[in-house]
Amino acid sequence: MADTLPVSIPGDSNSSLLQNAFVEVGHFQLCKHNQNAPGDVFLSQKNPSDGRVITTLSDGLGSGIKAGVLATLTATMATKFISYNIPIRRVSEIIMDTLPVCSERGISYATFTLVDIAPDATVKIMEYDNPPYTFIRGEAVIEPSKEATAFERRDKSTGPKNDTRVLYSRFNAAIGDRLVFFSDGVSQAGMGTKRYPFGWTTAKAREFALGSVREKPEISARELARSIVRQASQIDMSKPKDDISCGVIYFRQPRDMLVVTGPPIRPESDKEIVNIFSSFVGKKVVSGGTTATIIGRELNRGIKVNMKSFVKNVPPWSEMEGADMVTEGIITLGAVQAMLEKRNEVEANTGGMDAASRMIDLFLDSDRITFIVGTKINEAHQDPTMPVELEIRRNVIKRIASLLKEKYLKEVQIRYF
Amino acid sequence: MKKHTVNICTGTTCFVMGGSELLLLDELLPDDLKDVIEIKGSPCIGICKNADYGKAQADHAPFVQIDGEVVDEASIQKVVDHLRRLNA
Incomplete structure (x- = not known):
């Protein structure tokens, strides 16, 4: 929390500024018109051992299932090998020697862009034949210098003509x-159309990305990719001629959210919970009548039911x-859990106005979520005449937390009182 | 005519014991009562776990307060009847 922020010296390039940054990875994809399977594959993983975030976008030769297989193989191998620190040159060789050869064209081929982000903010990028990535700092595009490495495959006949x-x-x-990085479906x-004889081009797509950032400086990675x-799809008259994929990585101040739920076992802890609540910087939700009453009482604030x-x-x-x-x-939290389990869409907000939908939208708009859970059992719920669906709070919160972590990739912390 | 205040408990116990329907009171109120009552909601009032209310325990939920007076096992009909009596 606030007091654990690292001290950073402005202008010091080696500062630990990014230690507390959140790396938001967003991506969006549309398939080629009349294809049901994407031939572009986007993979992202966070290494639990060293905290690196490794993201790969691969575009397989052609489209549909065949391209999907090439791209999946490439993206998976690249991501795994890089996470095991195998040198990139060796990685490229293995990939090229492994990919199955296309029966029509006699070559095997999938392009890729791989981004490897270390916890100290060092970013390493490897690109193979995808449109060049775009690095946006503030509202300007910066061109980092790139080093080219050529290599040969063992079986030259299955390689593409160019080096x-x-x-x-x-x-x-x-x-x-x-x-920002994308497949050639974007550029x-x-x-061939009158307006875009050479396509939208990387340059114009960059301008568009930059325009979006200028218009909305806080735009999230997922929104920008989308x-x-x-x-690009609109330029293709909404009938994409190729798979269109875009990945965006946004280094940003993490957005925090606090959920306080349940009265503590020991009433002495009331004050501590209230202190955590009032000093927290970020979105705050109180879930539970007794909890709300405690906080309202301690802070002398009224509660108005909508x-x-x-x-x-x-x-x-x-x-x-x-x-x-x-x-x-507990009813609201139970509904939140059920909705989080059921939803297939993990990125778009629900837009609902009821308590459960609003809580989910607050979760989706946050990166780090802290639950403060009081574990006092509500004696009124122990009455045998009460409906059985009244679950134990702790279990519901545990399930919500693991859903947020695994399905929605949030950082979640639970503290019990 | 004096306005009466109906305070509906929206806590867990009351909501599952029938309080969810009480929240529609606003729409189901007979015309003659519409102008004389004010409907409010409240987070758990705490009656369900307070032994001081005597028989008013969790199995007598949902609870409504009309001008501060507790009505247990509340239904729309019961609330309307109570209001009619006050208004008579």
Whole structure:
């Protein structure tokens, strides 16, 4: 939290500025018109051992399943090998020697862009035949210097005609930086049309990305990737002539969210919980009537129920100064859990106005979520006449936390009181 | 005519014991009562776990307060009847 922020010296390129930054990885993709399977593959993983974030976008030769296989093989091998620190030259060789040969064209081929981000903000990028990536700092595009490495494959007959060259670049990222990379479905969108004889081009796609950032400086990685792909698809008259994929990496100040739920076992802890609540910087939700009463009492704040905000299975939410939302406890949390489990869309907001939908939207708009869970059992819920679906709070929170971690890739912390 | 305040508990116990329907009171109120009552909601009022309310325990939820007076096992009909009595 606030007091653990590392001391950073402005202008010091070696500062630990990024130690606390959140690396947001977003991507969006549309398939070639009339194809159901993408031939572009986007993979992203965070190494638990060393904290590196490794992201790969690979574009397989052709489109559909065949291209998908080539791209999946390439992206998987590249991501795994790099995470095991195998030199890039060797990685490229293995990939080229492994890919199956296309029966029509007699060659095996998949392009890739691989981004390897170390926890100290060192970014290493390897590019092979994809359109060049775009590095945006503030509102300007910066061109890092690139080193080319040529290599040969063992079986020359299955290689593409031109030389195989991998471009290698390395730089230090700072908070606010963005990396944008896409498949040629973006740069070649609209190719051959009167307006875009040579396609949208990387230069124009860059301008568009830069324009989006200028218009909305806080635009998230997922939003930016989505808008670039949408724009390319529009240029293709909404019938993409190739798979259109875009990945965006955004180094940003993490957005924090706090959920306080349940009264503590020991009433002495009330004050501590209230202190955590009032000193927290970020979005704040109080879930639970008793919890809200404790916080309202300690901070001398009124709670106003929004009577129009309930749906059949979710009680209404309330307003309290200093909180983004106050909700009922276990029914609302149960509904949140069920919705998080059911949703296939992990990026778009629900837009719903009931307590559960609003809580999910707050989760989706946050990077780090802290749960403060009081574990006192509510004696009123132990009555045998009460419906059985009243679950134990701790279990529901545990399930919500693991869903947020595994399915929605959030950083989650739980503290029990 | 004096306005009466209906405070509906939106806590967990009340909501699952029938309080969710009470939240529709606003729409289901007979015309003659519409102008004389004010409907509010409240986070758990705490009656469900307070032994001081005597028989008013969790299995007598949902609870509504009308001008501060607790009505247990509340239903729309019961609330309307209570209001009619106050208004008579």
